[in-house]
Amino acid sequence: MRISIAATTISVAAMIISLSFINGFQEVVAAKIFNFWGHLRIQHYEPIKVAIAEETPIKATATIRNLIESSNNVKSVTRFATRSAILNANGTIEGILLKGISEDYPFSKLNQFLIAGKWPNVSANNTEIEVAISKFTANELGISVGEKIFIYFILDNGAQPKTRKITISGIFNTGIDVYDKIYALGPLSLIQKMNNWSNDQIGGYEIDVKDEKAMTETGEFLFSSLPPGLNAITLKELSPEIFDWLNLQDTNKFILIAVMSIVAFINLITCLIILLLERTSMIALLKALGARNQTIQDVFILYGSWISGIGILLGSFIGLGICFLQQKLKFIQLNEEAYYVSSAPVSIDLFQIFLVITGTFCISMLVLIIPSLIVKKISPVKTLQFR
Secondary structure (H helix, E strand, C coil), X not given: CHHHHHHHHHHHHHHHHHHHHHHHHHHHHHHHHHHHHCCEEEEECCCCCCCCCCCCCEECCHHHHHHHHCCCCEEEEEEEEEEEEEEEECCEEEEEEEEEECCCCCHHHHHHHEEEECCCCCCCCCCCCEEEEEHHHHHHHCCCCCCEEEEEECCCCCCCCEEEEEEEEEEECCCCHHHHCXXXXXXXXXXXXXXXXXXXXXXXXXXXXXXXXXXXXXXHHHHHHCCCCEEEEEHHHHCHHHHHHHHHHHHHHHHHHHHHHHHHHHHHHHHHHHHHHHXXXXXXXXXXXXXXXXXXXXXXXXXXXXXXXXXXXXXHXXXXXXXXXXHHHCCCECCHHHHCCCECCCCCCHHHHHHHHXXXXXXXXXXXXXXXXXXXXXXXXXXXXXX
């Protein structure tokens, strides 16, 4: 009986922990991606271009901006462009993709990534060119906040690269290597000058939405409303490898829940069968005294439900306790390069926890009917004859 309670406890706790950890992992990694690159992009329609390719310029107009902001789900809109460049410092060079952003960029969503210095002043009137680089790039170049280094822009015609002196305003670390090893943040005006663009030419619009679940619908609405030649694309379409990997975690979650459920149910069945076999003489005697099969079955089902209930309560307490401790203490550490997070994130969904508890209890009750049917097979005459 104790083994059965322990198995149920461990199974329920494992289901709660796995749900909370996987939910937290998916939410945190997705949030990092969306915070760095927004939820949607409006740019020139080029379906065969890779996500990190430089954009074909489009003209920024009040009409397009008003059309984007007409969607009730749009939270913020900002202009951007990207340009490949090379940083040179301490005899070392490092290739980057400079993301140029405008003055209205919501830096508040990036504050969680800033580990030193400040975000760059991207005003076109700023006489000093400020750039924020990743921790990876800073380590490769051996530089820190406040240092001045050279940035080189390679020209397509093979001419001598354009060179500018920049100031490192800040260092960030997203934990997502595909961003940290590539991107730096700087003023949009710098890219416009290096590309010989006019002030109204940009790479595209970066859009944050209010409801992430309606991101695809918002993209479809904008695409149908935009002028020909422009495309509205979601980050899930631009980075399918990351989001497909995140979705695979659901499969792991369901497999673990299924295995833990099977373990709990087999233990309950085994426990009840053993209890029935140990009480064979008692069952026969009760039958001889006039007890009905259903009455005796109800006794053992009630006993089994008591075992199941204790296991579920203990499992819930242990599972939620570990989740709350992880939220506060973060004692489970992860390799950030592999998992994009430094500690296991936790997101407790009370509805999912309720489904685990009620689902486990209801299925346990149904499973307990199977061994209780043995009661019908016990004959008072045969059993008491050999007593």
